[in-house]
Amino acid sequence: MDTNVTQLLKTYELKVTPQRMCIVEELMKNGHLSIDELYEKIRERFPSLSLATVYKNIHAMMDKNFIKEVKIPNVKSKFELTKNDHAHIICEKCGKVEDVDVNSLSIIKEVEEKSSYKIDHTDLIFSGICPECLTKES
Amino acid sequence: MDTNVTQLLKTYELKVTPQRMCIVEELMKNGHLSIDELYEKIRERFPSLSLATVYKNIHAMMDKNFIKEVKIPNVKSKFELTKNDHAHIICEKCGKVEDVDVNSLSIIKEVEEKSSYKIDHTDLIFSGICPECLTKES
């Protein structure tokens, strides 16, 4: 999995550094992380890492389309490794963020018809209560 | 329309000040504005207004659910007067932001089934090219 990360970075034309490998590994492990969460996670394993380096790498990786920003109501943006188009669900209780595959073809079509725009991208965020939090309350 | 704004603010339990009326009028006129756009617009009519006042009012109005933040990929958040649930379309060429009414019942249902979450809110952003920009290029 070490070589895995190395190869991944190379595929996206990103020089392989220990700092970057660390970032990728944390994103693989945790899915969606804010800058601060990412910074804290990495410092546990890599205490010398500087926050500026995190910012710089986040930008480099976004430029190469290797990672994506997810903007969520009320909280700081999260970042994730780029993968197949998908929507996000946020639990308003515990803050958990999850992926969900939805078929967005029909809603895109509806939007295109109503607006006359040519749509090429969607950002769909659903907020609610996750199954765990649902059972806990009630 | 002056009394209109006054009444609106009172409805949302917000003390009526000239600064607030100005904010509301600009939002009514322009639809979706970032903090900076709002600040600039208002200064034309109300040069003494301070940026901190804009921030404070934006927060007060969000707390009362009178306005809403719209988070859009790549650009600073916009704010709008709260209205019926609706989605947003962004033109990637000219940056225009428009409302669009979509029927989200079926996609919400799909998400709930796939995730077991209880969804109570959606933020749907569609990005593409607006009809005006479409004709200009090609």
Add this chain to the structure above:
DNA sequence: GCCTAATAGAAAATAATTGTCAATAGAAAA
């Protein structure tokens, strides 16, 4: 009109992000 709590504005404080620069470390070439 008078009273009181809320709000405005100026400025300082804090938080978030970006830029600078010398030292270092990838990675490609020799």
Add this chain to the structure above:
DNA sequence: TTTTCTATTGACAATTATTTTCTATTAGGC
């Protein structure tokens, strides 16, 4: 391997964005 060259790192400064503090003013109720 060793050399070379450029990109990256980390410390720190500089910006930019947002929030707080404080005092004077004002809206809205009595």
